[in-house]
Amino acid sequence: MAKQSTAKRDITIKQESPATGPRDTGPTQRSAAPNLDRLIHERLRLGIISALAANESLTFSDLKKLMNTTDGNLSVHARKLEEAGYIACSKYFDGRLPKTEYKLTATGRAALESYLNHMESLIKQMRSTR
Numbered sequence: 702m703a704k705q706s707t708a709k710r711d712i713t714i715k716q717e718s719p720a721t722g723p724r725d726t727g728p729t730q731r732s733a734a735p736n737l738d739r740l741i742h743e744r745l746r747l748g749i750i751s752a753l754a755a756n757e758s759l760t761f762s763d764l765k766k767l768m769n770t771t772d773g774n775l776s777v778h779a780r781k782l783e784e785a786g787y788i789a790c791s792k793y794f795d796g797r798l799p800k801t802e803y804k805l806t807a808t809g810r811a812a813l814e815s816y817l818n819h820m821e822s823l824i825k826q827m828r829s830t831r
């Protein structure tokens with residue numbers, strides 16, 4: 702029986718983020734749209750940013766329900782967005798209960814706007830090639 706090769710061709714893509722400037726995303730699969738902000742492009746992070754763009758702020762519990770995800774998953778993705786400066790996190794007590802609240806920053810709003818413009822451009826290109 703012949704052995705099949707499972708080797709994948711990796712490429713390195715340099716991307717620029719409004720918050721952090723140029724960054725090396727490391728080896729990735731070839732993408733049809735390599736210039737998309739990979740930080741926002743991930744499904745859950747795009748959901749978090751979009752929800753915060755539509756609301757002044759949301760608590761951790763609100764986002765968890767909206768995104769239908771686990772505490773750990775939401776926490777990891779929110780932290781990545783916070784480290785990039787796309788969202789701001791504040792912690793406080795509501796009576797005796799700890800609360801975590803998130804807001805979209807100006808950098809995050811600009812990154813989302815840029816991402817949406819890029820996606821609209823790709824959609825227009827795809828529709829014009831039919």
